[in-house]
Amino acid sequence: MNHFWRANRALIVASVAAMSLPVAAPASAQETFKLGIVTFLSGPAADSFGVPARNGAQFVIDQLNKGSVPSPYEKVGFGGMKIEPVIIDENGGATKQVQELRNLYQRDNVDVVLGYISSGDCLAVAPIAEELKKMLVLMDCGTPRIFEEAKYNYVFRTAAHATMDNVGLVRYMKAKNIKMDTLSAINQDYAWGQDSRADFVAAAQQLYPNVKVQTDLLPKFGAGQYGTEISALVGAGSDVVYSSLWGGDLQAFVLQSAPRGLPKRSQLVFSAADHVLPPLGDKMPDGTIIGARGSYGLMSQKSPLNDWLFRGYEAANGVYPVQAAYRITQSILGLKAAVEKAMSKNGGKKPSTDEMVAAMTGLEWPSPGGLIQMKLADGHQAIQPIAFSRTKYNPDLKRVDLIDIQYFAAECVNPPPGVKSIEWIKGGMQGAKCN
Amino acid sequence: MKKGLHPLVMIALVAMVTLAGRALPTWTLSLATIAASNALIALGIVVLARTGNVSFGQGLFFAAGGYGVALIANTWGLTDAVAQVIVGAACGGLLGLVIGPLIARYSGIFFGMLTLALSMVFYGALVKSTALGGSDGFNVGRPSLFGMSFTDPREADFMLYAVSVIVTGFAGIAATILFRSEFGLASLAVRENNLRVEYLGLSANRIISINFLIAAIFAGASGAFALMAQRHIDPQFAYWTTSGEFVFVAVLAGNQSVAAVFVASMALELVRSFSNLYLPNTWQLVLGVFLLGVILFLPRGIGSLWIRDRHRRRHISATPPLTAERGAAP
Numbered sequence A: 001m002n003h004f005w006r007a008n009r010a011l012i013v014a015s016v017a018a019m020s021l022p023v024a025a026p027a028s029a030q031e032t033f034k035l036g037i038v039t040f041l042s043g044p045a046a047d048s049f050g051v052p053a054r055n056g057a058q059f060v061i062d063q064l065n066k067g068s069v070p071s072p073y074e075k076v077g078f079g080g081m082k083i084e085p086v087i088i089d090e091n092g093g094a095t096k097q098v099q100e101l102r103n104l105y106q107r108d109n110v111d112v113v114l115g116y117i118s119s120g121d122c123l124a125v126a127p128i129a130e131e132l133k134k135m136l137v138l139m140d141c142g143t144p145r146i147f148e149e150a151k152y153n154y155v156f157r158t159a160a161h162a163t164m165d166n167v168g169l170v171r172y173m174k175a176k177n178i179k180m181d182t183l184s185a186i187n188q189d190y191a192w193g194q195d196s197r198a199d200f201v202a203a204a205q206q207l208y209p210n211v212k213v214q215t216d217l218l219p220k221f222g223a224g225q226y227g228t229e230i231s232a233l234v235g236a237g238s239d240v241v242y243s244s245l246w247g248g249d250l251q252a253f254v255l256q257s258a259p260r261g262l263p264k265r266s267q268l269v270f271s272a273a274d275h276v277l278p279p280l281g282d283k284m285p286d287g288t289i290i291g292a293r294g295s296y297g298l299m300s301q302k303s304p305l306n307d308w309l310f311r312g313y314e315a316a317n318g319v320y321p322v323q324a325a326y327r328i329t330q331s332i333l334g335l336k337a338a339v340e341k342a343m344s345k346n347g348g349k350k351p352s353t354d355e356m357v358a359a360m361t362g363l364e365w366p367s368p369g370g371l372i373q374m375k376l377a378d379g380h381q382a383i384q385p386i387a388f389s390r391t392k393y394n395p396d397l398k399r400v401d402l403i404d405i406q407y408f409a410a411e412c413v414n415p416p417p418g419v420k421s422i423e424w425i426k427g428g429m430q431g432a433k434c435n
Numbered sequence B: 001m002k003k004g005l006h007p008l009v010m011i012a013l014v015a016m017v018t019l020a021g022r023a024l025p026t027w028t029l030s031l032a033t034i035a036a037s038n039a040l041i042a043l044g045i046v047v048l049a050r051t052g053n054v055s056f057g058q059g060l061f062f063a064a065g066g067y068g069v070a071l072i073a074n075t076w077g078l079t080d081a082v083a084q085v086i087v088g089a090a091c092g093g094l095l096g097l098v099i100g101p102l103i104a105r106y107s108g109i110f111f112g113m114l115t116l117a118l119s120m121v122f123y124g125a126l127v128k129s130t131a132l133g134g135s136d137g138f139n140v141g142r143p144s145l146f147g148m149s150f151t152d153p154r155e156a157d158f159m160l161y162a163v164s165v166i167v168t169g170f171a172g173i174a175a176t177i178l179f180r181s182e183f184g185l186a187s188l189a190v191r192e193n194n195l196r197v198e199y200l201g202l203s204a205n206r207i208i209s210i211n212f213l214i215a216a217i218f219a220g221a222s223g224a225f226a227l228m229a230q231r232h233i234d235p236q237f238a239y240w241t242t243s244g245e246f247v248f249v250a251v252l253a254g255n256q257s258v259a260a261v262f263v264a265s266m267a268l269e270l271v272r273s274f275s276n277l278y279l280p281n282t283w284q285l286v287l288g289v290f291l292l293g294v295i296l297f298l299p300r301g302i303g304s305l306w307i308r309d310r311h312r313r314r315h316i317s318a319t320p321p322l323t324a325e326r327g328a329a330p
Helices: A002-020 A044-066 A094-107 A119-132 A163-175 A191-207 A227-236 A247-257 A274-283 A304-317 A323-346 A353-360 A421-426 B007-020 B026-049 B059-076 B081-103 B108-128 B153-180 B182-192 B194-199 B204-230 B240-253 B258-278 B283-297 B309-315 B322-328
Strands: A032-039 A082-089 A112-115 A135-138 A155-157 A182-186 A212-217 A240-243 A267-270 A289-291 A364-367 A370-376 A381-383 A386-394 A399-408
Touching: A032 A044, A032 A094, A032 A323, A044 A082, A044 A247, A044 A274, A044 A304, A044 A323, A082 A094, A082 B258, A094 A112, A094 A119, A094 B026, A094 B204, A094 B258, A112 A323, A119 A135, A119 A155, A119 A191, A119 B153, A135 A323, A135 A353, A155 A381, A163 A191, A163 A289, A163 A386, A163 A399, A163 A421, A182 A191, A182 A227, A191 A421, A212 A227, A227 A247, A247 A274, A274 A289, A274 A323, A274 A386, A274 A399, A304 A323, A323 A353, A323 A364, B007 B153, B026 B153, B026 B204, B026 B240, B026 B258, B059 B081, B059 B108, B059 B204, B059 B240, B081 B108, B081 B153, B081 B204, B108 B240, B153 B182, B153 B204, B153 B258, B182 B194, B182 B204, B194 B204, B240 B258, B240 B283, B258 B283
Parallel strands: A032 A082, A032 A112, A112 A135, A135 A155, A182 A212, A182 A240, A240 A267, A267 A289
Antiparallel strands: A289 A386, A364 A370, A370 A381, A386 A399
16 A cells, blocks of 8 residues: 555656656747747647648748748748747637746747737737737737737737728728618627627618618627527518628538528528638538628739648648638748837847847738738738638539639728727728728 | 644745745746646645535536636726635625525535536536636736736735645645634534434534535635636636545545645645656556555545644544545445
């Protein structure tokens, strides 16, 4: 008995000791750039966003380290430094993310942390990076609150916030003369769903002043079964049914609503649905209006940079890239542009955090999804162009094609600096530049 | 437990652990703060478990403490760390005072399910309240201490570490004293046979209510620490997986030793953090295997590593392992 305990205790002591050893950091900091990457590898958002983002990051970092990215990103890694990624899982809640962010900076000594898909996580980690005076690049999360409720020096978001998803969608509907006297909505009952719904309704009331909101549903996140909701929507028979559902919830909703004839009765408009096109295939009703939170995937515009990402990612992963892969790509390329800008100023040394922050503030860089401009929040929040389109199944290629694609300039669908998003929409979207 | 540690020795231990924080690397400080905060709430669960009831809804008081502190901090600018802990404990305690007497009439699985249900009701209400940021939650400023504000990250982390270790340490000492007291022993008796306790002229409901209140106060204070450590609060604080994690810490620790709760909490945080770093795709599996391993090889919890045989023999009938309690419940 005693032997057992002693052995056991020795084991525990040894494992505790092993765990408390500092994680060995590579000595030649000059030669590598350690990049912490946080994305969902498990949980409901993994399949739709997290894993495509991880695959995108791996593809881009691999290509950058080989120096095979087209102009203007031909340089190896970040300004000659090889990129060394440390990838961790975003699943587990904001408490865990705050702790893991500290660990990345303080224990693993990463130079920059890049990532985050959930708005809750973004809101939670931003003040921590600011306090630690470390650079944090948010790559996706939707909520405009991050920079509208606080001011950060060390935090950047390299993608536009969710306002343009709904403003752009309503502008697209107006441009395509979609009739919308009556509107119904179905959104998940958590911040993304509630905020998207508020933005869409506010924007619709601006461009369609006579619109009547009929059925307004907020099923819980991850509900999966929408029988009752679909009955209510079919019963209302509105001109338009709007939804910000995503991932498995959106797939379930589409699969369940098609046999009930909802797509024939109402025009379906989905603010962020491109990522469900590959799994849904011919189950996606033709003529559905969808957005992709940018000009991404099948809606992306032709350019050498876009061809490189689209073909390379497809070859590596067997499926074409959708929004999350594009968003992490534009994030990594933006950071690369900032690091190299800082290095051109300091004589080619590895830049300090402050030098990188100064270089990134207000930066503009080309990405596969178009030009990214850090124009909002004193140069810390990006704006970008966005595209919308209609679905049409292509039986020859066995994939959903996107037709009637229309692009909107970044300044047409994003608020100008210094204005809160929802107030901008409700105030009639003053100052929008739509050509 | 007549030869247990003297309270003064325990105070010295707490002081030692606090001072050790000066030598720890910075990243462990905030990890230890979270571990201490989780230990505090798990300690509450252990206190309550001695009456034979396990709460699966401590997230309710955890969130009540967190939200209470966050709202008061944002409305009236109360940033003092010690005051925030007191506010958190008071919020948790007030709620415990209301819920405790109602819920004390139930036992076993009904008790567990009711606590779980109440915490999920609170979760649902929080997700709906867009004024509080809905499911995304909101941020609060960094805490100060006695009028001093800390701008250096290491000093700020150490301050939080010190406050959380001292408060949790004193809660642990108080719990030890409580366990040895007449009331603590009566709590054990309630678990064994509450009818007999009633015949002795004690109210079992009252004993359960008081233990429940203590657990709620600990949970509220723990919520305040979690808030101070991460400066952000969201409804996840009240979610059932959060509550479940605290029960896990209590299971890992076993209920033989108060110190085991701290060790278990720290071990869980370390395993979680390193598995997430080295095995980002399978960290949950590592965590699960770790928990299974402890349950299989240390069925009486981590505490059984240093609580000796003779000690156990004395307590063997009085304190069946918490795991058995959980096993029996569903």
